[in-house]
Amino acid sequence: MDEVATKIIDILKKHMKEPRDDITLDTALTDLKIESLDLAMIVFDIEDGFGIEIPYNANEDVEDFKTVGSVVERVKSLIAAKANA
């Protein structure tokens, strides 16, 4: 796993009530028992950690946040977009 993925998994673990070590890119966020408030804090930490802003609305189902891998991809594209801006 690359640096972005490792950093994101560390952030996820920080916000899990029972952190586990078997998280892969395929792990669904629902399997991590992450609820809306946890997600808000995770997004905040990811934004801080990568210097990006993730457009997201807690009222909507967020396709980008289905699995750990989808979060990593979204963050990578935002980092790239920022670099090209």
Place this chain on the structure above:
Amino acid sequence: MTKAGGARRVVVTGLGVVTPIGTTVAEMWDSMKQGKSGTSALGGFPLDDLKILIAAQIKDFDQKARLKHFKRDRIITLADRYSWFAAVAADEAMQQSGLEYPFAQPYRSACIVGSGAGGLTTYETAYRDLFIHNKRATHPLTLLRIIGSSAAAHVGIEFGIKGPTFATCSACSTATHAIGIARDYIRDGIVDVAIAGASESVINYGTMKAWQALHVLSPEGCFPFAKKRNGTVLGEGAGILVLESLESAKARGATILAELCGYGMASDSQDMVKPTVEGPSVAMQMALDDAGIAPDAIDYLNAHGTATADNDINETKAIKNVFGDHAYKLAISSTKSMTGHPLGAGGGIEAATCIKAMQDQWAPPTIGLDEPGEGCDLDYIPNQGRAMKIGYTMSNSFAFGGLNAVLVFGPPPA
């Protein structure tokens, strides 16, 4: 078990406090026995240009240890400090009451936990981040920490309360109003059990500047009714009671600590900071009438006693107004001399103090009272507490804006 008119009697079965002189009822009571002051050098944040450099702060509060057994409320340790205090005090009161929770009849329980200002320190941190440190966002929990109803919600979640749950807000009368309203809900049959009181934690740079600008803080200490008094000292903490109907307490064989037998409230409707004698007098008289007792039945009165020039003279006049000759025989003290002024939480801490005084037949002192101030000529139990017969007690809360609320406690019904 009803009074005339069918109203139900309401009793207290649990007490909980967090104060600068002890973060349990037992610790606070022990400190009061020793006449200990909670005032110390202000700290915990950059003092910069502050001129008032003392406060009654709760030092070394370990919320993680005190809240680690919370089960239903999973984010309590991430809440504002004022919610921690409320949760810890509510927990102590609930444990003492012996009530099982989450409640079997959740819609028959209420959680009325007020706060004068809610999460002011969270505001300050968030605004510093935004305006000074140019952070791009506030912490995601900022809003939930700030709202003045968050303590009530946290406590309600933990104990499984699904009936009326909200905060009161009336500055220094906040807890007293909360307890009074909860009493009425039980009396009127809306609920059978209530967790009621208030919590406050606002000691930070911005709050100190705001109080300093009002020129009512003492640079030296909180000396109610004393000649040397020159203002109040900001405190913090929580005071919470478990109230229930007499039927409910008797049915489950609970230990009844006291009866909450009188509640009075009256507003001055005159001035934000200059109190009237009339408002506090009417509130005290209403509480006595509500309890159905004569003024001379009160043995101990826990005064609002803020150590401001105006309050102490005004409160003394109001007490004379209501109690007549008995005012001079009444044992009165301001325990703010020890706890500092816990603002909205004051009435809750002082209600617990009144009940401890009844249980222990011992009235706590007003410390720092070496020489009484002009116009302060009643028995304020100077410096040393007093073993005495205590039947009924009264607790006064008189807030900025002229918002007055008074509680009367009596012995457990036979």
